[in-house]
Amino acid sequence: xxxxxxxxxxxxxxxxxxxxxxxxxxxxxxxxNDARFIDWVAVVYSYIPFVxxxxxxxxxxxxxGTRQLSVLLFTxxxxxxxxxxxxxxxxxARPGAFGPAPGALxxxxxxxxxxxxxxxxxxxSHSTMAIGFLMLTMFDGIIRLKPDSNVLTQDKxxxxxxxxxxxxxxxxxxxxxxxxxxxxxxxxxxxWQLLLGPVPLMRVVLHDHTAAQVCLGGMLGAVYxxxxxxxxxxxxxxxxxxxxxxxxxxxxxxxxxxxAMRVMARxxxxxxxxxxxxxxxxxxxxEAENVETGAASSEVCSSER
Numbered sequence: 001x002x003x004x005x006x007x008x009x010x011x012x013x014x015x016x017x018x019x020x021x022x023x024x025x026x027x028x029x030x031x032x033n034d035a036r037f038i039d040w041v042a043v044v045y046s047y048i049p050f051v052x053x054x055x056x057x058x059x060x061x062x063x064x065g066t067r068q069l070s071v072l073l074f075t076x077x078x079x080x081x082x083x084x085x086x087x088x089x090x091x092x093a094r095p096g097a098f099g100p101a102p103g104a105l106x107x108x109x110x111x112x113x114x115x116x117x118x119x120x121x122x123x124x125s126h127s128t129m130a131i132g133f134l135m136l137t138m139f140d141g142i143i144r145l146k147p148d149s150n151v152l153t154q155d156k157x158x159x160x161x162x163x164x165x166x167x168x169x170x171x172x173x174x175x176x177x178x179x180x181x182x183x184x185x186x187x188x189x190x191x192w193q194l195l196l197g198p199v200p201l202m203r204v205v206l207h208d209h210t211a212a213q214v215c216l217g218g219m220l221g222a223v224y225x226x227x228x229x230x231x232x233x234x235x236x237x238x239x240x241x242x243x244x245x246x247x248x249x250x251x252x253x254x255x256x257x258x259x260a261m262r263v264m265a266r267x268x269x270x271x272x273x274x275x276x277x278x279x280x281x282x283x284x285x286x287e288a289e290n291v292e293t294g295a296a297s298s299e300v301c302s303s304e305r
Contacts, residue, residue: 002088002091002119002120004091004092004093004120005091005092005093005094005097005118005119005120005121006093006097006118007019007093007094007096007097007098007114007115007118008097008098008099009099010118016116016118019116020112021033021096021112021113021114021115021116021207022035022116023116024116024117025043027046027047027050028117028119028125028126028208029043029046029047029206029208030114030115030116030117030206030207030208031043031206032113032206032207033111038205039205039206041202042202042203042205042206043206045198045199045202046126046199046202046203046206046208048130048195048196048199049125049126049129049130049133049196049199052071052129052133052171052173052195052196053071053072053075055171056068056071056072056075056171056172056173057072058171059170059171059172060072063253063255064251064252064253065252065253065254065255065256066252066253066254066255066256067172067174067255067256068172069252070174070232070256071133071136071172071173071174074132074136074224074225074228075129077224077228078125078128078129078132078220078221078224079125079129081220081224082123082125082128082217082220083125086122086123086220087119087120087122087123088120090120090122090123091120091122092120092121092122092213093120093121094114094115094117094119094120094121094207094208094209094210094213095113095114095115095121095207095208095209095210096112096113096114096115096207097114097115113207114207115206115207115208115209117208121208121209121210121213122212122213122216123213123214123216123217123220124200124203124208124209124213124214124216124217124218125217126199126200126203126208126209126214126217127199127200127203127209127213127214127215127217127218127221128217128218128220128221128224129221130196130197130199130200130218130221131196131199131200131217131218131219131221131222131225132221132222132224132225132228133173133192133196133221133225134173134192134193134196134197134221135221135222135225135226135229136173136174136225136228136229137173137174137175137188137189137192138189139225139226139229140174140175140229141175141180141185141188141189142185143233143259144175144177144178144179144180144185144259145179145180145181145182145185146179146180146181146261147181147182148181148182148183168180168184168187168188173192173196174256175188176188178257178258178259178260178261179259179260179261200214200215200217200218201214232256233258236256236257236258237258239254240257240258242254243255243256243257243258
């Protein structure tokens, strides 16, 4: 504990039991006195940044994949950067650390409020991890986008759709497939947004951090995610020929694959065999008046090689 961040109520005799604001829970989470429903919701959200790496580690034990390992290494890197470099640099106390003096922080009932943690609060590591994970899901998902199949063809394969849904099941905040349709990406990103997006706000609700501390934590999470994603993209492209291979005496399997797709085509309205498109092709936006009523339409401009 840094002296600048130790709250007024803490001493070696009573320890955390002397906190007048509530009860300290594991993981630097404060449960306020007379907790309301929103406080309990905030406690649950405060644990999500810790639950995600635990679940990813469990998935790593099952898959032994580099995709899961990448997220765990990112978690370790962000934690070390915040705890060993950034927090000691700012050495900023948490809310309520200077006592319930006049004008100090209070809750919605006018009672003194604050954190029951004794570590420095700038920046919020919970926010860093939550926004970092969220940015990784967005970056990794966006580069793998492809049009929905029903935009290019009228065929609807229910078995294929069920298989695609099964492939999306993963606790790792990275794209679970080499390519994803627009619908798959929206569902994938919305799920992680619902889980991780509220975390910074919930840390303020519990008075474990100030708004400035969670804002800086979120910005650092985004910066870490950009740097880490650039590094991982370089690595997976460099070792794309090793996808599916095992290394480190078979302990790890390279399952973090680069983007890979091909365009399959057949004459419209016919039951011909699907073949790989041997033309240069691109998808262009169609003017509204050229779209047939009641049907999805796409235009493929191509030139024979």
